[in-house]
Amino acid sequence: MESSSLKPQASRLVGILGGGQLGRMLALAGYPLGFRFRFLDPNPDAPAGHVGELHVGNFTDSTTLDRFAEGLSVATFEFENVPLDAARRLNERVPVYPPPAALDAGQDRLAEKHLFERVGVPVPPWSAVDTHADLKSAATAVGLPAVMKTRRLGYDGKGQFVLRDPADVDHAWETLAGGSFVLEKFVPFDREVSIIAVRRRNGDTRFYPLVENHHRLGILRWTRAPAPNLSDALQRLAERHATNVLDALSYVGVLAIEFFEKDGDLIANEMAPRVHNSGHWTIEGARTSQFTNHIRAIFDLPLGDTSAVGHSAMLNIIGTPSEPAECCAVPEAHLHLYGKAPRPERKLGHLTFQSPDANWIDTLLAEWRAKWRE
Ligand code: AMP
Secondary structure, eight states: OOOOOOOTTSOOEEEEEOOSHHHHHHHHHHGGGTOEEEEEESOTTOGGGGTSEEEEOOTTOHHHHHHHHTTOSEEEESSTTSOHHHHHHHHTTSOBSSOHHHHHHHTOHHHHHHHHHHTTOOOOOEEEEOSHHHHHHHHHHHOSSEEEEESSSOOTTTTEEEEOSTTHHHHHHHHHTSSOEEEEEOOOOSEEEEEEEEEOTTSOEEEOOOEEEEEETTEEEEEEESOTTOOHHHHHHHHHHHHHHHHHHTOOEEEEEEEEEETTEEEEEEEESSOOGGGTTHHHHBSSOHHHHHHHHHTTOOOOOOOBOSEEEEEEEESSOOOHHHHHTSTTEEEEEOOOOOOTTOEEEEEEEEESOHHHHHHHHHHHHHHTTO
């Protein structure tokens, strides 16, 4: 459903599918602009519930969805595994941005790879796998080492298996225990980078500088922004790739694309049709945060400046709570806690260091990585 531009008397109530930390940070960014927020999440303890109206219910329940839609000006989502039908049903009542088609591509690795290929964004050699026999032939066609990934519902490295030699084929098939997968060639990358793009309803588009990301066990541990030694050529290449994806999807909102950088080239790993963990540094490290720009984009407001202010490093707080007093004692540190109960490998918050001095950021990053054993 397309809406006409917002009237001042419109309720300015934003509906967000998902009540995690991304929804929470979207709301915190949207309040200064006068918006209100409502979240839908099956978990009564969802972190966004602390900062807005939380509807507890299932995404698949049509009555819940219809009640959630009442009075909304616009709706968005904060995690890409929201059932497509829920986004579509909501879209019959209220405009949903990014468009549900983006959700469709973002939640299925096969659809995502087809999209990347269609718009000329390089991907690693890959093959679809539905059976044990498929996996055997894919291992030969793609070549080893390779990474087997579930097509759907895989995130933060979950549902993945690295195959190093042919003997791993049987083991991988037994471990991942059936389903639909893609097998993709392992990329011996120089580093991992990501771009955050934002596109307004009228088509205006802006890009944040590429950032360098470091993962362990498939989970983002830290981000350095802008990526050290970032060349104009690499930034332009990433922007071209992102533009092709945005155009193909008639996209509105923030889009993140993660790349492997190899010999000055970019190979797409995956995209997220939402605000992204590798963009958290923008809260303090850019002139306008990804959260603010997402809200502006979906309300067709002029986008804010995406340039970096000095240098930043973002460290995720994973599993073990941090000591707030210790973090707050560092003048360059900005602590964000999501109000979640500690659990192994759970993202509980993040810490951003921001300074005009790149060397000082690297020093702080090294010190805190050692402290947190990241
Ligand atoms: P993903 O869930 O696909 O983002 O994968 C999580 C992490 O696993 C990535 O950020 C990489 O560090 C690593 N990884 C995934 N796919 C590949 C690949 N084809 N080659 C090398 N590393 C990979």
